Amino acid sequence: MPHAPGHRADRPTLRDVAKRAAVSAMTVTRVLRDDPRVLPGTRERVLAAVAELGYRPNTVARSLRLGRGSGLVGLVVTNLANPFYSRLALGVDSVVGPHGLKTVIGNTRQDLDVERELVADLVGRRVDGIIAVPAGTDQRHLAAAVAQGVPVVCASRPPAGFEADHVLVDDFGGAREATERLLALGHRRIGFLGPPAAVYTSTERLRGYRAALEAAGLPATDDVISQGQQDIATAERAAAGLLALPAPPTALFCSNNRNTIGAFRAVSAAGGDTALAGFDDFELADSLGLPLTIQAYDSDELGREAGRLLTDRMRNAPAAGGAPRRTVVPTRAVQYGTPRPARATGGSGTAPA
The missing domain is CATH 3.40.50.2300 (Response regulator)
Structure with a gap:
C-alpha cells in the first residue's frame, strides 16, 4: 500500500537524484554546494532531477556539516522599499537554499541601533551565518558575532574594524x-x-x-x-x-x-x-x-556571491582563519532613449559652441 505524500518513505534521497541524473552522489553534492568545477550541462541535469523528484536535503545533517545546526541564515539590509534588496535576497537564497538553509531578512532602515538589535537577535537564535549590508562604519556588533563563531559576510559595503569576506559593486x-x-x-x-x-x-x-x-x-x-x-x-x-x-x-x-x-x-x-x-x-x-x-550591475550576482562566500566559510569553519576574500561586481552603461547633449550656449553650465 503506497504511503501518503510526505511520508518519510516517499522522500527521495541524494542517491535517487544521482541515479535520475546519471551522475555520482558526489557530483550531486557538488552541484548543491554550487561548486564552480561542475560542468554547466551536468549542473542543469542534476538540478532538473532535483526538481522532478522534489528532493529536499536533510537540513539537520547538512547544517551540522556546515557548522552550527539551526538551518537559518540572517540577511540584514537597510531599506526593503528599495528593489535592489529584493534582488539581493533572491540571489542569496538561490545559493543557500540548495544547502537546506532558510533566509531570514531583517530591515534596519539605515538605523545603526536597529541593526545592533537585529544582529544580536540573529546570534541569539543561533543562525548559521549572517550576510549584512552595514548601516555605518561602527560595526562592533558584527565583529562580536564573528568572535562568537558566526560567519559574517558583508555585501555592498565593506567591513570596518574587523576582517570578513565581502562583495562590493565597482x-x-x-x-x-x-x-x-x-x-x-x-x-x-x-x-x-x-x-x-x-x-x-x-x-x-x-x-x-x-x-x-x-x-x-x-x-x-x-x-x-x-x-x-x-x-x-x-x-x-x-x-x-x-x-x-x-x-x-x-x-x-x-x-x-x-x-x-x-x-x-x-x-x-x-x-x-x-x-x-x-x-x-x-x-x-x-x-x-x-x-x-x-x-x-547584476544585483542578483551580488547576492549569489555573498551566499557562496558564506556557505564556503560555514563549510570550512574549523579552518576559517584564512585571509578574508573581496569580490567586486563590475558595472556597465545602459542607455535609454537618445542621449541629451548640453545646449551650446557658451554659458557657465554648458560647453561653448
Missing part, C-alpha cells in the same frame, strides 16, 4: 564612467544626488563623480551636490532645489535608483531638458519618456 569606477558620459555630451555643470554621506556606496560614488570632473579640469562645487536622500520624495525635493538655482546644473548624476526616480519627477515637473544619469537599473526605466543613462 561604485567608484561606475560613477566615474557615468559622469564621463555626461561630460562627453558637453555638460560642464553636473549635479550630484545621493544617500547620506555615511553610506559607503554614496561616498564612493561621489568620489568617482569628483574624479571625473577633476580629470576634465572642472571643479565639483558644493552647491550642486546634495546628499542625504533615502527615498523618492526627498530626492525629488533635492533635485527641484538644484534645478531652481540661479545657475542650475544641465545634468544630474543620481547615485542610486531612489534618487534617479526622484530626479526624473523633478525634471519632468520643471519641463526643462536636464540630462539624467543614474546608478542602479530599475523596472520601467525604459518607459520614463526622458533620455536616461544608467550604470547597471
Whole structure:
C-alpha cells in the first residue's frame, strides 16, 4: 500500500537524484554546494532531477556539516522599499537554499541601533551565518558575532574594524564612467544626488563623480551636490532645489535608483531638458519618456556571491582563519532613449559652441 505524500518513505534521497541524473552522489553534492568545477550541462541535469523528484536535503545533517545546526541564515539590509534588496535576497537564497538553509531578512532602515538589535537577535537564535549590508562604519556588533563563531559576510559595503569576506559593486569606477558620459555630451555643470554621506556606496560614488570632473579640469562645487536622500520624495525635493538655482546644473548624476526616480519627477515637473544619469537599473526605466543613462550591475550576482562566500566559510569553519576574500561586481552603461547633449550656449553650465 503506497504511503501518503510526505511520508518519510516517499522522500527521495541524494542517491535517487544521482541515479535520475546519471551522475555520482558526489557530483550531486557538488552541484548543491554550487561548486564552480561542475560542468554547466551536468549542473542543469542534476538540478532538473532535483526538481522532478522534489528532493529536499536533510537540513539537520547538512547544517551540522556546515557548522552550527539551526538551518537559518540572517540577511540584514537597510531599506526593503528599495528593489535592489529584493534582488539581493533572491540571489542569496538561490545559493543557500540548495544547502537546506532558510533566509531570514531583517530591515534596519539605515538605523545603526536597529541593526545592533537585529544582529544580536540573529546570534541569539543561533543562525548559521549572517550576510549584512552595514548601516555605518561602527560595526562592533558584527565583529562580536564573528568572535562568537558566526560567519559574517558583508555585501555592498565593506567591513570596518574587523576582517570578513565581502562583495562590493565597482561604485567608484561606475560613477566615474557615468559622469564621463555626461561630460562627453558637453555638460560642464553636473549635479550630484545621493544617500547620506555615511553610506559607503554614496561616498564612493561621489568620489568617482569628483574624479571625473577633476580629470576634465572642472571643479565639483558644493552647491550642486546634495546628499542625504533615502527615498523618492526627498530626492525629488533635492533635485527641484538644484534645478531652481540661479545657475542650475544641465545634468544630474543620481547615485542610486531612489534618487534617479526622484530626479526624473523633478525634471519632468520643471519641463526643462536636464540630462539624467543614474546608478542602479530599475523596472520601467525604459518607459520614463526622458533620455536616461544608467550604470547597471547584476544585483542578483551580488547576492549569489555573498551566499557562496558564506556557505564556503560555514563549510570550512574549523579552518576559517584564512585571509578574508573581496569580490567586486563590475558595472556597465545602459542607455535609454537618445542621449541629451548640453545646449551650446557658451554659458557657465554648458560647453561653448
